[in-house]
Each structure stands twice: as C-alpha cells, then as structure tokens.
Amino acid sequence: MVPIVSGMAMGPAYQFRKLSFTVNELDYPIESIKAEIDRFRLACHKTLTLLSKTKELSSAVYDDQFLEIFESQIALLDDDIFLSEIEAHIRDKKSSAAMAVFTVFREKMDYFMGLKNEYFRERAMDIQDLKNKILHAIFGVGTEYQISVPSVIFADYLSPSDTVHFNRNLILGFVTDTGGRTSHAAIVARSLNLPYVINNQTLSKIVQADDFIILDAHAGHVIINPTEKTIGSYKKLKKKYTHIVLELKKESGLPTVTRDGIPIEIAANVEFLNELAEAQSCGAQGIGLFRTEGIFLEKEGLPDEEEQYHVYRRASEELKDQTVIIRSLDAGGDKILKELDHPVEQNPFLGWRAIRFCLDEREIFKTQLRAILRANINNNLKLMLPMVSSLREIQETKSVLDEVRLALKQEKIPFNPKIDLGIMIEIPSAALMSDVVAREVDFISFGTNDLTQYTLAVDRTNQKIAKYFNDLHPAVLRLMQLTIKNARALKKEISICGEMAANQEAIPILLGLGLRKLSMSPNAIPRIKKIIRMLNAAECEKFANRVVTLPSESEIQQEAKKFIEKTIANEDLLI
Numbered sequence: 374m375v376p377i378v379s380g381m382a383m384g385p386a387y388q389f390r391k392l393s394f395t396v397n398e399l400d401y402p403i404e405s406i407k408a409e410i411d412r413f414r415l416a417c418h419k420t421l422t423l424l425s426k427t428k429e430l431s432s433a434v435y436d437d438q439f440l441e442i443f444e445s446q447i448a449l450l451d452d453d454i455f456l457s458e459i460e461a462h463i464r465d466k467k468s469s470a471a472m473a474v475f476t477v478f479r480e481k482m483d484y485f486m487g488l489k490n491e492y493f494r495e496r497a498m499d500i501q502d503l504k505n506k507i508l509h510a511i512f513g514v515g516t517e518y519q520i521s522v523p524s525v526i527f528a529d530y531l532s533p534s535d536t537v538h539f540n541r542n543l544i545l546g547f548v549t550d551t552g553g554r555t556s557h558a559a560i561v562a563r564s565l566n567l568p569y570v571i572n573n574q575t576l577s578k579i580v581q582a583d584d585f586i587i588l589d590a591h592a593g594h595v596i597i598n599p600t601e602k603t604i605g606s607y608k609k610l611k612k613k614y615t616h617i618v619l620e621l622k623k624e625s626g627l628p629t630v631t632r633d634g635i636p637i638e639i640a641a642n643v644e645f646l647n648e649l650a651e652a653q654s655c656g657a658q659g660i661g662l663f664r665t666e667g668i669f670l671e672k673e674g675l676p677d678e679e680e681q682y683h684v685y686r687r688a689s690e691e692l693k694d695q696t697v698i699i700r701s702l703d704a705g706g707d708k709i710l711k712e713l714d715h716p717v718e719q720n721p722f723l724g725w726r727a728i729r730f731c732l733d734e735r736e737i738f739k740t741q742l743r744a745i746l747r748a749n750i751n752n753n754l755k756l757m758l759p760m761v762s763s764l765r766e767i768q769e770t771k772s773v774l775d776e777v778r779l780a781l782k783q784e785k786i787p788f789n790p791k792i793d794l795g796i797m798i799e800i801p802s803a804a805l806m807s808d809v810v811a812r813e814v815d816f817i818s819f820g821t822n823d824l825t826q827y828t829l830a831v832d833r834t835n836q837k838i839a840k841y842f843n844d845l846h847p848a849v850l851r852l853m854q855l856t857i858k859n860a861r862a863l864k865k866e867i868s869i870c871g872e873m874a875a876n877q878e879a880i881p882i883l884l885g886l887g888l889r890k891l892s893m894s895p896n897a898i899p900r901i902k903k904i905i906r907m908l909n910a911a912e913c914e915k916f917a918n919r920v921v922t923l924p925s926e927s928e929i930q931q932e933a934k935k936f937i938e939k940t941i942a943n944e945d946l947l948i
C-alpha cells in the first residue's frame with residue numbers, strides 16, 4: 374500500500390468502473406441462447422428507462438442539442454431492425470449478449486466513423502456511448518461518476534479527467550490499484566486535498582458497494598469493515614492529525630527564513646480557482662504553478678477565450694499583490710482531453726504533449742495566450758511553457774505571442790503586451806542546454822515529476838516500476854545543479870514546482886543546491902515552511918555538495934533521511 378496524498382477518511386466504498394470492458398469479460402461462457410436474449414432485452418429496457426429519466430432531468434438544464442443525443446439513442450433502442458440484428462448475432466454465433474452488443478455496435482460505429490461528414494462522425498460517439506450503457510446494464514454495474522452519498526472511491530486506475538468528473542462534495546478519498554505518486558490523478562487528488570493510496574493489488578475488485586472503509590493515507594492502510602473498536606481508535610487518530618494540521622497552519626503566516634537568515638519564498642501549485650483561498654490560508658506567497666488543464670478537463674468541449682479570460686483574471690485579481698505563474702496547456706501524456714480527438718499513441722509521455730501540442734494546435738494555443746494577455750491588466754501574471762526540449766519551441770512561442778499581440782491591438786481589445794515568459798525544466802535536453810535556453814526567457818522552474826520520468830526513463834504513472842522513480846537520483850540532482858549554476862550566472866530566477874518540493878527529505882538538498890523559491894500543493898506549505906525555519910542554509914549547501922557526488926540514489930536517500938530526522942527530532946508537529 375503506497376500513501377500518495379496524506380489524510381484520513383471513513384465511509385462507504387464506491388466501486389468505480391470505467392465504461393469499458395476487456396474481451397475476456399465480454400466473451401463469458403453462456404448458459405443458453407434464450408437466457409442471453411432475455412439478458413439483452415432486459416438490459417435494453419433498463420437503458421431505455423435510464424435514458425428517458427436522464428432526458429427528463431436534463432431538459433431543464435441542457436440545450437436541445439444534448440437532448441437530441443438522448444433522443445437518437447432512445448430511437449435506436451426502439452428500432453426493431455437493429456435490435457433483431459443483435460439477437461440474430463446471439464443466435465447464429467451462440468454469442469454472449471455482451472459480445473453481440475459489442476460486435477454489432479462496433480460495426481455500426483466503424484461505418485459512421487468512416488463517413489466524411491463531421492455530423493455523422495459525431496453520431497458514432499453517441500452510438501459508442503449507448504453501447505457502453507447497454508454493456509453496463511448487462512453486467513449490472515452502475516454508470517460512472519454517479520455517487521449518491523459521500524464515499525471512498527475504489528478504482529483500478531483513475532485518469533485526471535476521472536478525478537475531476539466526480540462530484541467533489543461526495544468524495545472522501547481515493548484508493549486505486551495502480552497509478553503513480555506524480556501521476557496527474559494524484560496531483561488532482563492532492564489539489565482537492567483528498568486522501569489517496571495506491572494498493573498495488575486488486576482491492577477495487579474485492580471491495581463491495583456497502584462495505585465500510587477506513588482509509589488511512591498517512592500510514593497507507595485501507596481497512597474494510599473494521600470493528601467498532603478499530604473505528605474508535607481511528608477516530609482518535611483522525612482528531613490528532615486534524616489538530617497537527619491546524620497547529621501548523623497557525624504558523625504558516627510567519628516569514629520563511631532559515632536559521633542563518635536566508636529568506637525562502639514558498640508559492641502554491643493550483644489547478645482550480647477554488648484553491649486560491651486555500652493557498653492563501655496556507656501562507657502561499659503567490660502561485661508558482663497554475664495548471665490550466667483543469668479548465669479543459671472539467672467541461673464538455675474546449676473552453677473559449679472568454680471563459681479562460683475570466684479564470685485568469687480572477688486569479689490575477691484575487692492575488693493582486695502577488696505573482697501568478699500560469700502554465701500553458703499541458704495536454705497529452707495521461708491528460709487526454711476527449712474533445713481534442715487525441716490519437717492513441719504508443720508512448721504518450723514521449724508524444725504529442727504540452728508545448729508540442731500547442732504549437733501544432735495554434736488556434737487552441739492562441740486562444741489561451743489571448744486570454745492570458747487580456748487578463749494581465751494588473752501585471753502580476755507570468756506565462757510558463759511546459760515540456761520545452763529545445764530553443765526552437767521558445768522562439769516559436771515568442772512569435773505566436775507577437776501574432777497574438779498584433780491581433781489584439783488591431784481588434785482594439787485591451788490587454789497588457791508585457792508578460793514575463795518562463796519555461797519548465799522537465800526534459801534532460803533542456804537542463805543540459807540551460808545556458809542557452811535560459812538566455813531566452815525571464816525565469817525557469819524545475820518540473821521534477823517529468824524531469825525524473827524522462828531522465829530515468831520511468832513512466833510516472835506506472836506503479837510497477839515506481840521503485841525506479843526517485844527524484845533524489847544523482848542524475849536528476851546533477852542536472853538540477855548544472856541548471857541552477859547556469860541560471861544564476863545569467864541572473865535568471867529559478868524555482869521548483871515538481872512534487873519534490875513537498876518532500877521533506879529533499880528540502881535540505883534543494884536549498885543546498887541554491888534554490889530560494891519552492892512551489893507546492895497548498896496543504897504541504899505549512900509543514901515545509903516549518904521545516905525550512907529549522908534548517909541552516911550554509912549547512913544545507915555543504916550537505917548538498919557532498920550528496921550529489923554519491924554514486925547511488927539509495928545512498929542519497931539514506932543520507933537525506935538521516936539529515937532531516939536529525940533536524941526535526943524533537944518536533945511533535947512533524948511526526
């Protein structure tokens with residue numbers, strides 16, 4: 374069991390199953406043809422009832438365009454010719470109801486997908502959706518994202534878009550079978566402040582809908598149907614953790630200065646506007662990373678310029694006297710936006726992602742840049758590019774920015790032409806070329822989640838190889854050391870916004886390498902601030918210079934652990 378986002382929760386389990394099934398699941402052995410045909414008819418009946426209800430509930434909220442989708446799905450379920458095609462498939466092929474639905478729907482979808490007309494291609498998606506609904510009815514599992522009471526969500530895997538589609542008020546925490554500490558689903562869970570553990574087994578299949586769960590994401594325990602006594606002792610533990618969090622928060626407004634007087638700036642990573650207040654209450658000095666994918670993942674369709682403008686403008690207004698670093702869209706990898714018709718890639722993390730995607734999808738990029746320049750009236754926004762691998766991407770972005778400025782000017786739309794441009798150092802090539810790329814920009818920030826992934830060739834979402842993912846690896850630290858040296862020589866601001874900044878064991882090394890600005894999820898801030906106040910920067914420097922020369926990550930890890938344990942040895946709040 375691996376704790377990913379610390380915290381505790383108690384409540385019923387909710388088994389989240391994606392609307393997709395493996396061939397083995399579909400092709401189950403059948404008892405009789407009649408039973409399968411009955412099963413199919415019952416599933417159609419259930420789906421029809423569900424659709425009629427959804428349509429009724431939706432009519433007050435949605436446009437006709439959405440209602441049409443339900444209507445066309447209902448019409449298909451009423452189409453005797455189509456239904457008898459599926460029944461014939463069950464009869465002729467002696468197939469399971471699920472396999473027959475899958476096959477016949479697939480043929481229909483392929484037909485629509487092959488048509489040139491955009492309207493018909495879109496209908497293929499509605500057909501796919503209907504197929505999934507019928508399959509769900511056949512297997513008797515609920516549809517995704519429908520929680521009725523506050524629950525602990527169990528899933529085999531969660532994508533970032535899954536995490537944002539649940540009703541946040543009803544999620545107590547997450548337990549997944551697979552995933553990674555720096556996967557984007559984990560990051561979203563962290564930003565929503567929801568306890569999260571990865572179990573490395575198949576708990577999502579074992580747990581039952583009415584099981585009562587204790588999720589202890591501090592220690593990494595999941596207890597299914599505990600005794601009254603266990604519930605009692607966990608209630609006490611929960612109270613203790615809540616007390617610690619509150620006490621640390623009380624001190625979070627104090628200055629963050631090391632024992633030898635070096636001030637350290639602590640900013641927050643956020644993805645949703647409602648996190649800004651939380652960031653402030655945790656003592657954040659601005660936003661070091663505003664991930665903009667949430668704006669895209671949260672809604673159906675792409676957000677337009679106005680929608681984005683309002684989000685960035687509100688961030689700028691709410692943090693008037695502080696800086697907000699807005700990162701341009703980091704789509705791709707594990708953050709696939711359905712609306713963008715992203716192709717399936719062999720290696721999505723090495724693929725069409727982030728700045729590569731934006732430079733190809735110019736209109737999407739320009740819309741975002743226009744919204745940011747317009748929102749920067751207070752002059753407190755900065756723009757940061759993710760996944761830069763070479764100089765070319767920076768230069769191209771600058772020319773896109775110039776085009777956007779010119780267009781806004783010609784359209785006489787108010788905007789601020791000035792904006793600081795920064796890049797994330799997430800790819801080893803950018804770190805190795807930092808003396809060159811840093812010249813082109815105003816600031817740089819380490820994205821150590823990706824820098825570690827790409828330096829060590831470890832997929833950050835794959836729990837099976839998680840033991841290889843270590844941001845204290847000497848190769849990662851050496852790349853950071855080189856980049857900091859180059860940035861300092863060029864007098865460029867350098868910071869870190871990867872999850873490493875919230876890892877207490879890494880803090881002495883980060884300060885020791887020369888970082889003076891760290892950005893992290895808001896809930897980590899009070900704790901990290903307290904730790905920094907206990908450190909001596911000169912000692913950290915000596916320590917960092919020594920550990921980067923060590924040959925292995927395990928030795929560095931051990932040293933880092935010893936160092937921090939000694940530092941916080943007598944501190945109750947930092948257990």
Ligand code: PEP
Pocket residue numbers: 555560662664703799819820821822823824870871872
């Ligand atoms: C990183 O890679 O460290 C980072 C901060 O970006 P993200 O986690 O969103 O990829």
Ligand code: MG
Pocket residue numbers: 759799820822823
């Ligand atoms: Mg990244």
